Amino acid sequence: MRYRWVVLAVGALAQGTNAAVFLGLxxxxxxxxxxxxxxxxxxxxxxxxxxxxxxLTLVAWGAAADRRGERLIMTIGGAGAALCLLAAATGNALLAGLALLGAGMFGASVNAASGRAVMTWFSEGRRGLAMGIRQTATPLGAALTGAILPIVAINQGVPAAFAWLAAVTATVALAVAIWVKEPPGAIRTTGEHGLLIKDPKLVRLSVASGLLVVPQFTAAALLVELLHEHRGVALGVAAAVFATAQALGGAGRLAVGVWSDAVRSRIGPMRVLAVAMACGFVVCALLDQAPVPVLVAVLVPTAALALCWNGLAVTAAGEMAPAGRSGTALGMQNSANYLSATLTPPVAGLVVVHVSWPAAMVLAAVAAVAARLLLDQP
Structure with missing residues (x-):
């Protein structure tokens, strides 16, 4: 069973590389x-x-992984994403946009398939930690790319930055092809099931996850802007505060994974975290005009809390899935997250512009409360 750690390492590397594209660019x-x-x-x-x-493609890739196994799906997806990133380096803005759309469509294979690999290799008592490690790769991949990619783009140009991402993505796809295997006795679906899983618990979990993304991406999209433009903090200092929150959130993903293994529950810790982040955002709204150190002292842990729950939701979705359909379940849960991640930044920005900064914080708190109520349903 030591091989499961190899699979986890490669899966986490693939997850971090995928994050390098959609969070690093x-x-x-x-x-x-x-x-x-x-x-x-x-x-x-x-x-x-x-x-x-x-x-657009998360559920389809998850269903394909359930039928064909994660090695084939992640290899095809990684190779396709690498080719699309190379195409983005060679054309105008329109071609780059279409190429990035393709990179997202192919890269989605990693989200569902790498989670399925962890679900099949790790027992219930270790999945929280394993998924926490996998999910921590997302902010780490984004952070490393955020440090390296601007240097490449400034010194060698934007095409070189796309080529660099393509090379890393292709290398990881090769690693997947070599090292990712299914454990003995792994169950695959035969394909006669519908594309979606109609379990009400899974649907509620997916919607609750999407709601919890609202405070997460409110913090991610607006924290630097809040401190720099609204409160006059130097840009470098604001960026450092953001990086601190990201680092704490990444560590929190590991901690809450261990917590969920200890209590043998994923939903219970999610409920606690939803309440905690709702309270945190309300306090941030109340402290909008407080001295900056006071605001930061509340804002950083609140943003970290908003970042640390993802592994719990992914693990819960996989455990709710029927035998052999964890990839489909993870695709469903992730689709709700990406929809919310797409909508939250512009909506939160509009609330800030047309209402106020505290109103955006309250909106994030309301979404967390709504998620808590959904997670309470039997």
Whole structure:
């Protein structure tokens, strides 16, 4: 059973590489605007193409992994994403947008299939930790890319940045092909089932996950802007606060995974976290004009809490799935997350512009409360 850690390591590496594309590319927004001669809304559409492509194909990739196994699906998806990223390096803004849409569509294979690999290799008593490690790869991949990609784009140009992402993605796809295997006795579905799983508990979990993404992406999209533009904090300091929250959130994913293994429950800890982040965002709203150190002292742990629950939801979705259909279940749960991640930043931004910063914080708290209520349903 030691081999399961090899599978987990490769799966986490694939997850982090996928995050490098959809979370790392925003780090070179200024270079993308200059290279393609785009306005700010246009570059937003360009970057959003990755999320759109991912959301459109998550369930289909999950169902394919249930039928064919995660090795084949992740290898095909990784190779396809690498080719799309290379295409993005060779054309104009329109071609780059279509290529990034394709990169998202192919890259979505990792989200469901790598989770399925962990679900099949790890027993119930270790899945929380294993999924926590896998989910921690997302902020780590984004952080590393955020540090490296701007250097590449500034020194060698935007096409080189796309080529760099393509090379890393292709290398990881090769690692998947070599090292990811199914454990003895792994169950595959025969394909006669419908594409979706109609379990009300899984549907409620997916909707609750989507609601919990609202506070998560409110913090991710607005924290630097809140501190820098609204409260006058230096950009470098605001970015450091954001990085601290990301690091704490990544560590929190491991901690809550261990917690869920100890209490033999994924939903119970999610309920506690939903309440905690709702309270945190309400306090942040009340402290909007408090001294900056006081606001930061509440904002950082609140943002970290909003980041740390994902592994619990993914594990719960896989455990709710019928035998051989964990990939489909993870695809459903992730689709709700990506839909919410696509909608939250612009909606939260509109609330800030037309109402106030505290109103955006309260909106995040309301979403967390709604998720808590859904998680209470039997």
């Amino acid at each position: 925003p780090a070179i927004t200024p270079q993308l605007r200059t290279h393609f001669a785009l306005s700010l809304p246009q570059v937003g559409l360009l970057l959003g193409a990755v999320n759109l492509g991912t959301m």
